[in-house]
Amino acid sequence: MKDRISTAARSVPPSGIRKFFEMVLGMPEVISLGVGEPDFVAPWHIREACIYSLEKGYTMYTSNYGLLELREEISKFYNQWHNLDYNPESEILITTGVSEGYDLAIRALVNPGDEVLIPEPSYVSYKPCTVFAGGKPVVVTTNAEDEFKVRAENLRAAVTEKSKALVINYPNNPTGATMTRKELEEIADIAVEHDLTVISDEVYGRLTYEGRHTPFSSLEGMRDRTVILDGFSKAYAMTGFRIAFSLAPEDITDAMMKVHQYTMLCAPITGQMSAIEALRNGEREVATMTREYNRRRRVIVKRLNEIGLTCFTPKGAFYAFPSIKSTGLSSEEFSTQLLKSKKVAVVPGTAFGECGEGHIRCSYATSMEDLKTALNRIEDFTKSL
Amino acid sequence: MDEILEILVNDARTSPEEIAGMVGKTIAEVKSAIKAFEDNHTILKYTTIVNKEKADSVVQALIEVKVEPQRGIGYDAVGERIINFPEVVTAYLLSGTYDVLVVVEGKDLKEVAKFVSEKLATLDRVTGTVTHFLLKKYKEHGVVFHEKEKNKRLQVSP
Ligand SMILES: Cc1ncc(COP(=O)(O)O)c(C=O)c1O
Numbered sequence: 001m002k003d004r005i006s007t008a009a010r011s012v013p014p015s016g017i018r019k020f021f022e023m024v025l026g027m028p029e030v031i032s033l034g035v036g037e038p039d040f041v042a043p044w045h046i047r048e049a050c051i052y053s054l055e056k057g058y059t060m061y062t063s064n065y066g067l068l069e070l071r072e073e074i075s076k077f078y079n080q081w082h083n084l085d086y087n088p089e090s091e092i093l094i095t096t097g098v099s100e101g102y103d104l105a106i107r108a109l110v111n112p113g114d115e116v117l118i119p120e121p122s123y124v125s126y127k128p129c130t131v132f133a134g135g136k137p138v139v140v141t142t143n144a145e146d147e148f149k150v151r152a153e154n155l156r157a158a159v160t161e162k163s164k165a166l167v168i169n170y171p172n173n174p175t176g177a178t179m180t181r182k183e184l185e186e187i188a189d190i191a192v193e194h195d196l197t198v199i200s201d202e203v204y205g206r207l208t209y210e211g212r213h214t215p216f217s218s219l220e221g222m223r224d225r226t227v228i229l230d231g232f233s234k235a236y237a238m239t240g241f242r243i244a245f246s247l248a249p250e251d252i253t254d255a256m257m258k259v260h261q262y263t264m265l266c267a268p269i270t271g272q273m274s275a276i277e278a279l280r281n282g283e284r285e286v287a288t289m290t291r292e293y294n295r296r297r298r299v300i301v302k303r304l305n306e307i308g309l310t311c312f313t314p315k316g317a318f319y320a321f322p323s324i325k326s327t328g329l330s331s332e333e334f335s336t337q338l339l340k341s342k343k344v345a346v347v348p349g350t351a352f353g354e355c356g357e358g359h360i361r362c363s364y365a366t367s368m369e370d371l372k373t374a375l376n377r378i379e380d381f382t383k384s385l
Numbered sequence: 386m387d388e389i390l391e392i393l394v395n396d397a398r399t400s401p402e403e404i405a406g407m408v409g410k411t412i413a414e415v416k417s418a419i420k421a422f423e424d425n426h427t428i429l430k431y432t433t434i435v436n437k438e439k440a441d442s443v444v445q446a447l448i449e450v451k452v453e454p455q456r457g458i459g460y461d462a463v464g465e466r467i468i469n470f471p472e473v474v475t476a477y478l479l480s481g482t483y484d485v486l487v488v489v490e491g492k493d494l495k496e497v498a499k500f501v502s503e504k505l506a507t508l509d510r511v512t513g514t515v516t517h518f519l520l521k522k523y524k525e526h527g528v529v530f531h532e533k534e535k536n537k538r539l540q541v542s543p
Contacts (some may be wrong), residue, residue, distance in 0.1 A: 017541055021542070023540050023542070024540040030540060032540045034542070035538055036542045040538060123543065295388075295408075298406055298408070303406075345540060345541055347541065
């Protein structure tokens with residue numbers, strides 16, 4: 001029989017996260033710091049608006065771009081918060097999660113053989129989606145000494161004639177790293193020098209605890225070469241609604257819309273209706289959740305450092321990415337043994353790229369109580385080594 | 386609300402050490418902030434929210450009280466008489482169709498009814514009462530009374 005499965009599908013390894021997920025499945029009393037989504041359920045006013053939209057019969061397709069009302073709210077929001085102007089009619093596309101948004105952006109930009117620069121450790125989808133689109137992922141490593149910020153010289157070293165796009169993700173999953181406006185400007189200069197389009201995944205932008213989040217397109221000269229991907233999953237605790245959006249110049253939005261039109265048609269209307277409510281009345285709940293994450297962040301970082309798992313202070317998202325090198329174990333060994341002996345799930349840093357070796361990702365999207373218990377167990381574990 | 390207060394309102398057992406870790410202040414700073422809240426009566430008392438239905442049998446009633454105000458002191462003289470009764474667990478002066486809302490607690494219906502008819506309704510300047518017996522508590526002080534549903538998230542996700 002011929003090989004049924006495409007080369008691209010075969011070439012992509014299964015997610016390192018999946019493996020851990022399966023190990024945890026049979027263990028009911030595990031405390032998990034391995035979860036990449038909020039522990040809050042979506043605020044009630046959003047769920048209530050969602051139910052109401054169903055009662056009113058909003059069960060149909062929307063425009064390919066998404067509901068204009070939602071795009072207008074997004075435009076207003078970016079204008080108020082970041083002083084950016086995006087035309088809701090032609091520069092905003094509602095997508096089924098940032099996950100789809102990334103795929104669309106890559107497919108809209110990349111020709112076979114084009115290189116896409118991906119700083120690692122990184123979110124797990126960037127490389128595979130690039131491969132599926134025929135592009136070639138080129139890894140730019142970041143490291144703990146730089147607090148996992150992209151260093152200009154490392155990026156320069158990775159750029160070639162074929163470089164087409166740069167992916168950037170701050171606040172970052174898995175490290176919690178952020179970059180300041182000034183630091184991002186150095187990256188922007190390189191984008192101009194080498195005519196790169198920047199895909200900036202800013203889904204954690206609102207979960208910034210120190211300083212202010214800088215949308216990449218707000219940097220000078222960047223608006224015309226940036227695709228911002230943002231969404232409702234994290235800040236509004238709406239992962240299951242599957243609603244996100246892209247902000248990009250008209251030609252890119254148009255191209256992304258074409259792919260979206262023929263693959264997704266439109267994002268689910270129920271989620272879109274809920275997202276309108278989130279933007280109109282969600283501030284209070286977002287602020288409450290953000291304050292709670294911030295407290296947990298301080299607690300987890302302090303404790304990890306006390307335990308001897310050194311950890312720089314992440315300024316965004318809901319992850320800490322401590323070093324476990326002092327234990328002499330590999331990330332995978334540490335995570336597996338911790339899970340088996342102490343029933344705490346974390347994700348080995350290697351699930352996010354080779355340079356994640358020596359680290360583990362601990363999500364603090366977990367109640368304070370569980371977080372404290374998990375930290376106690378991690379301490380017991382390291383002492384037992 | 387101040388963040389330290391917010392943490393204590395959520396769990397009064399949180400120690401100054403823990404609070405310090407959460408808000409990024411020193412233990413001494415947290416202790417002195419708490420002391421200041423206690424001294425100026427922002428923090429009145431540390432107590433426990435109990436589901437009394439489970440603890441022992443009590444009956445609660447909400448009573449609308451109409452009061453004739455007095456020149457110079459308004460409703461306060463009557464209000465202060467009302468709160469002296471240990472049966473009264475809560476009392477508010479309100480705007481609207483009646484004046485004072487009183488929450489009364491007793492061991493059974495009879496005891497509460499007796500208190501209202503003999504003590505409350507007969508107070509000077511109280512011109513009328515309407516008693517509502519409490520049937521079920523859904524939520525109080527931001528705390529939901531039925532057991533929480535378990536989080537339905539996957540245990541590990543990207
Ligand atoms: C960096 C990053 N981008 C995108 C996503 C996916 O977001 P969405 O739910 O909008 O598809 C995640 C989710 O974990 C993420 O961490």
